Amino acid sequence: MSASRHAMSKILLVEDNELNRDMLSRRLERRGYQVLIAVDGESGVAMTLAEAPDLVLMDMSLPLLDGWEATRRIKSEPATRAIPVIALTAHAMAGDREKAMEAGCDDYDTKPIELARLLGKIEALLPTAREPLESP
Amino acid sequence: MSEPMLPEADDQVRILVPAVLIHDMRTPLSHIIGYSELLMEQAQEAGHGEYLAFLAKIRAAGLHLVGQLDQNFQSVRVADPAHEAAAAVSATLPHPQPWWLADGRGGFSLLDAFRRAAAAPRPSQRGAARPGEARDPERSSEGGMTR
Numbered sequence: 595m596s597a598s599r600h601a602m603s604k605i606l607l608v609e610d611n612e613l614n615r616d617m618l619s620r621r622l623e624r625r626g627y628q629v630l631i632a633v634d635g636e637s638g639v640a641m642t643l644a645e646a647p648d649l650v651l652m653d654m655s656l657p658l659l660d661g662w663e664a665t666r667r668i669k670s671e672p673a674t675r676a677i678p679v680i681a682l683t684a685h686a687m688a689g690d691r692e693k694a695m696e697a698g699c700d701d702y703d704t705k706p707i708e709l710a711r712l713l714g715k716i717e718a719l720l721p722t723a724r725e726p727l728e729s730p
Numbered sequence: 731m732s733e734p735m736l737p738e739a740d741d742q743v744r745i746l747v748p749a750v751l752i753h754d755m756r757t758p759l760s761h762i763i764g765y766s767e768l769l770m771e772q773a774q775e776a777g778h779g780e781y782l783a784f785l786a787k788i789r790a791a792g793l794h795l796v797g798q799l800d801q802n803f804q805s806v807r808v809a810d811p812a813h814e815a816a817a818a819v820s821a822t823l824p825h826p827q828p829w830w831l832a833d834g835r836g837g838f839s840l841l842d843a844f845r846r847a848a849a850a851p852r853p854s855q856r857g858a859a860r861p862g863e864a865r866d867p868e869r870s871s872e873g874g875m876t877r
Contacts, residue, residue: 611757613765614757614760614761614764617760617761617764617765617768620768621764621767621768624768624771655753684752684753684756684757684760685749685753685756704756705756705757705760706756706759706760706764706792706793706796707760707763707764709764709767
């Protein structure tokens with residue numbers, strides 16, 4: 595399994611579905627990412643503030659605080675607004691992408707996850723400052 | 731004679747059913763496809779190539795179902811002018827529950843929606859009752875099905 599260009603980057607996965615959390619975190623860890631987990635929108639916002647991840651993968655249908663509002667809060671906070679947020683949704687309805695982008699998400703993807711596509715979006719959004727760490 | 735308009739409640743069901751169905755079907759399909767891909771990677775690394783073909787079949791079946799789902803609801807997802815309303819309505823659901831877990835405590839029940847949709851008069855039904863009118867008792871006793 596080849597490691598990511600941004601291996602050891604810290605990704606916060608905000609996902610309430612246990613199987614989605616388990617499956618996606620395993621697949622990301624196999625590519626060298628450090629994966630943090632939050633199970634609802636409120637803890638997602640709190641962990642973004644506390645852990646300062648390099649990127650957030652945000653499910654939209656979340657308990658307590660949905661992904662749209664959680665993203666708005668992350669993007670309205672000066673300490674976290676630069677952290678890229680990728681929206682993940684199983685709705686896949688027309689208009690969902692626009693709604694996610696309006697909430698402040700930097701990109702959007704649908705479930706079932708096509709991993710290569712998602713990895714491409716993650717790599718494109720991760721801070722470039724990490725790249726020299728990967729150089730010999 | 732013009733066909734009767736669908737009642738507002740029935741129209742909402744028409745919008746909600748595909749929105750909730752797409753979400754509730756794509757979630758477990760995501761598990762099937764994701765775990766089969768994960769197992770394929772691990773089987774390959776561990777030198778268990780004999781499992782790859784079986785795992786690939788599971789993955790292909792999951793992808794096929796996603797394709798069927800998308801194809802069957804293409805009109806709602808793309809061409810139906812109500813698609814924006816469907817997205818808006820689905821987004822307002824506080825935390826959509828799988829329909830098989832819906833218990834009437836505030837979660838949207840897809841099963842209830844199907845029952846309402848099945849019971850609602852359709853414009854194509856000859857002799858279908860308008861809202862507020864009694865339905866033909868013979869048809870009602872069959873749950874709307876013709877003999």
